[in-house]
Amino acid sequence: SKEKIALFTIFGGTGDLAQRKLYPSLFKLYQKGYLQDHFAVIGTARRPWTDEHYHEVISDSLADLDADQKDVDQFASHFYYQSHDVTDAQHYMTLKKLSEKLDAQYGLQGNRIFYLAMAPNFFGTIAQHLRSENILTDNGFNRVIIEKPFGHDYASAKELNDHLTATFNEDQIYRIDHYLGKEMIQNITAIRFGNNIWESLWNNRYIDNVQITLSEKLGVEERAVYYDNSGALRDMVQNHILQILSLLTMDQPVEFTEKDIDVEKVKALRSLRPLKPEEVATNFVRGQYGAGDDGVKAYRDEDKISPDSNTDSFVAGKIMIDNYRWSGVPFYVRTGKRLTDKFTRIDVVFKRPVVNIFNHEDVLENDDASTRLDPNILTINVEPTEGFELRMNAKAVGQGFATTPVKLNYSHDAEATAGSPEAYERLLHDALNGDATNFTHWQEVADSWKFVDVIQKYWDEHQPDFPNYRPGTMGPDAADELLHKDGHRWVYRN
Template identity: 85%
Template sequence: MSKEKIALFTIFGGTGDLAQRKLYPSLFKLYQKGYLQDHFAVIGTARRPWTDEHYHEIITDSLASLDADAEKVKAFASHFYYQSHDVTDAQHYVTLKRLSETLDAQYGLQGNRIFYLAMAPNFFGTIAQHLKSENILTNNGFNRVIIEKPFGHDFESAKVLNDELTATFDENQVYRIDHYLGKEMIQNISAIRFGNNIWEFLWNNRYISNVQITLSEKLGVEERAVYYDNSGALRDMVQNHILQILSLLTMDQPVEFTENDINIEKVKALRSLRPYTPAEVADNFVRGQYAADGDIKDYRSEDKISPDSNTDTFVAGKVMIDNFRWSGVPFYVRTGKRLADKFTRIDVVFKRPIVNIFNHDNNASDSTNELAPNVLTINVEPTEGFELRMNAKCVGQGFATTPIQLDYDHDSEATANSPEAYERLLHDALNGDATNFTHWQEVAYSWKFVDVIQKYWDEHTPDFPNYRPGTMGPAASDELLKRDGNEWVYKE
């Protein structure tokens, strides 16, 4: 049975950075592996008046780092067509429809259409409306739309956007991409939990003390300054990536490992997020903004950033899940720019033994022998693998204990040959599998949780800047855990 997928991709924003850095290389890798062969075509649209020939040069340039065979690249690029397009002009969709139908017949695409909206969200509704009104959607194949974040600026704007999209597409045709859900080790969370009885048996408030999720970035805002200053770390990272990871960590076991059943359990987990009052926001969430340090500018001095900006470049918070499995277990989250290093990790901290029979070493005069907590660490990036910290006897006389660490990392060859996030997710979209995409109810509950925090911050002026580049954020982030008798597993 052939693994070839058949579809016409229409990329709105085909000249943009996302298309060139992620989409074209990912489609090429699917082409190299035989998932895309003869029966596919791509229409790139944007305002720029490019020719097909120039577009092919852009495609070729975007693949330069892959060191691919030149003839293979040329054959791949020949499937790409460019149309100068104003997404607000209905007449341009007439031309788009004509080209789509021509390519459908030329490549035998069976009416299968994937529309990728790699543009600002304020155009999503307009594009969807015209796709419907100009009859570009087909009746004899599938129609799917892939959209990038941000999906709204708060719950109300997200709902308006969703209503606009679902006026044209059914919910099962909408693929809201969150590239973290395409990462190898994020997808491994379900395998760890539900494929190993040792963990699933312990995966609850009887045995787990706390869980820590850290998404750390070493760089500043770079070329995303305009977007970032209107968003901040809370909206940019917590509302989507972090709460998606949290839902995978906390959901109950699905009846089957299917899109529908997993979505049901993720939504239940996000519905269980404890909503905070304004006073509780102040106690449970910390925000920060980086200062200057040597050659590094402070955030407010970055290009295109307002000199009096109160945008958060760091967030740390304590999240509680009010259900039977997780009641009483704090989930600590943090993310930020200009931190100590670039990495993503999850630390599951288990409770210490109720009774410590090794609390005194008879070979020492007055020593106590406190047991360290067991910690399961899931390293998402840049290293992919697991660490398990457990207690063992020290070598030598006496019975003092010491923490030891068991490690497993994916080998470099397997990691190098593993598909990247966008490649995985584009392949899933071709298969009609939205398991690793975000569904509307997940988006809605995430925004409702985040909106309370953002509203409180909007009404209170922070004392910024409050952390130095190269650290793990403001001191208040450490204090947040200390109040509960805990500490971050990862320290700078």
């Protein structure tokens, strides 16, 4: 049977993440039969809710799914609410009693998943109490799922990890990076290692540069307080972008298993060329949006943002990898808020043919761009479109002989993607299965922070000239110059 058996304890059960992502994802697992009779959920938070009220909240959180009310009620009946202040030891005793009662009632075999959907400054306290109050079982599995951000820099991440590992082993810790739950991010491994034409060209002899863009259209919105203390570099580059980079650049894992993939990702991240402080300004660009048309507010005028904030709402950077495969290939990355549109894409730009036989003499005499063939570009569209695009040169139709760029295009059809699980559903299912392939491991977190810390420190010590980009554009001009000075340009431009 595909049924999974577990008790979920969700810390922060009244919160935004729980209501918007976790409850709908658990419900989908229920609809698909991964959760049946043998599961229960304890939601904990400070508010004094009753089980009845909790069931209404669960039901409301599923409103968009257009599900049968009988199924919804049946599902919600597995949920129990426990008012709980995570700093109060007494509350863990109550939690333990309820857990044991539900274990007996639903036949949960001692399987426990603790989901910490709360601010990370509570993670250490929760983990410590789970141990001291003896809440972990010894007859089933005990796994903890935690959200980003994992630390603020290397030192705080290390401290947080030390707190967690005082209670849990590394193989019990599931650090969520929801990009790793996305269909097309998981597809990177399939494309690379399932196709000889790509894997044989996937190196510095054939690839000219690689571009990773995570673009957001909205401004800072509700997460203002958190974001203003973090910024784009910490919020997006340290985790999502460096994770994507490691999947794009790792060597072939021996087998498609969690352990083998982790080994290769760690090798890739350890090969990032660390920046020296004096190299930060020439390799990384930070930005913050000013006011736009139609009353779009400047970052500094947004609610709960300090009027002299120097937080980066945009970052672009050039990352080099010092190993045999990638030496000399720049990886350009960028992400930001209030850009042209919401999308994620990866552009792999191949080297041009060495000689343009169609325009041979010109090439020998002057190597200007107009006489060169366009490069092949493999674009991986991560979202909202999910698919690939390959740009090639072909003969232009008609009399005479000229070349013209054409595109091969593949995208998942709407029907296939409609039934496909969302990131959180996929990741919760993996955690139930004990499969941490698509979660971040500690060594990856550590190496990513070490790379990012140098940049952040330099920025903290030097005043930026903010604001420096207009809403609805792809960031400051300096982000374009970053590529121009290498003779490159962004494949996606506005």
